[in-house]
Amino acid sequence: MKNILVVGAGGQIGSELVPHLQKIYGNSNVVAADINTKCADVFKDGPFELLDALDAQKFADIVKKYKIDTIYNMVALLSATGEKNPQLAWKINMGALMNSLEIAREFNCAVFTPSSIGAFGPNSPKDNTPQDTIMRPTTIYGICKVTGEMLGDYYFQKYGVDTRSVRFPGIISNVTLPGGGTTDYAVEIYYGAIQQKHYVCPLPEGTYLDMMYMPDALDACVQLMEADPSKLKHRNSFNVTAMSFEPSQIYAAIKKRIPDFTMEYDVDPVKKAIADSWPNYMDDSCAREEWGWNPKWNLETMTDDMLKVIGEKYKAGLLK
Incomplete structure (x- = not known):
């Protein structure tokens, strides 16, 4: 049975992903973590940890404490919000991802980090946008997502970390x-x-x-993480x-x-x-x-x- 940590559990996807995973893997096998103290009242059916994902030591301590083997990194400042403070968006989005990848490398965890249609830019084909195409986004959110996809592939190729991702639509x-x-x-x-x-x-x-409707988004997360790794050619990141x-x-x-x-x-x-x-x-x-x-x-x-x-x-x- 998997031991899963959802970081950024209080966000739009994370708040529904946690109970979805609990139904599949059991309440005690899914740990919710978020910087928001109010989340402790939300995630009462399983373990909850207060965590700033930029705090690498506490992040690692939680992974070690619960013997985590799968990290869902759902931490992100979104597109329109990120444009208001791009420096903060980079700090949070990339900091949480780097900590997830490094901790996964140390503790041999698989990592899911969602990418986005925001990873594409004005030079990408607009219709039937291919899986592999030019990606030159014009938002800090998109820049973070493209960088995240490349880092995920890098950690897989260099360190063997089982990184997987989808490019979520709205x-x-x-x-x-x-x-x-x-x-x-x-x-x-x-x-x-x-x-x-x-x-x-x-x-x-x-x-x-x-x-995409949320039930499909949750299914996409689980289906990809349960997929046979030998069949995955792209990993970071799949258009869905x-x-x-x-x-x-x-x-x-x-x-x-x-x-x-x-x-x-x-x-x-x-x-x-x-x-x-x-x-x-x-x-x-x-x-x-x-x-x-x-x-x-x-x-x-x-x-x-x-x-x-x-x-x-x-x-x-x-x-x-």
Whole structure:
């Protein structure tokens, strides 16, 4: 049985990844770690450790204490947030990754670190973006992700560390709120539909972006880490996607279910510039061929589920 450490467990993906892993591997075999003290109240079903991922000694002590063999490094400042303080984004994103890799090398751990569509740049092909192509991102977030992919491959080739990664698209969740990403509108719009019957979209019509529903994202993490290593040709990092849409399409899907829902545009130039530098949709055939990636959710089924869950929270008075 694996002993797993999720660093950055309080983030958008980490907060749902921990219980997902606990269901598979057992509560006591999944350790949640985060710098936020409030997370101790969230992760009550299994071990929790307060950790600043930049503190290499404490990080290593936790790995040793729990005999960890797999590290999920989910620490990151996201794209739009990172542009506000690029120096801090580099310090956190790269510091947490280097500590994860070095500790994995010392204690013989496997490492999962998510990359992103943000790793691509304006010179990358926009449509059917290949697995292997030019990657010259124009955001500090993207620069961190490309560097992280290269470091992951380096630690695998030089030290034999079992590093694996996926390039996540925008992640849509009905559990955790957005955390400063360019694709956050695709989460916020559902809350706007339920709470105000109106949404102000920060991206212009026609801005296509790859997206994925959280259940598929969690499956991708586990499926890749469980994959036969002899079949992995790319490792860091696989394109994965489930759907691609632009604002008017997600609006139409919601309006079909909530007829009085309205939307207007108030374009955020920073988010627009970031989105314009990213792919419209990625080619994820390598992930499908090398480890059987096959998403289960699309825009229609996701919209049904999002509105159902968020609507129930709203009726129960659980939304602010």
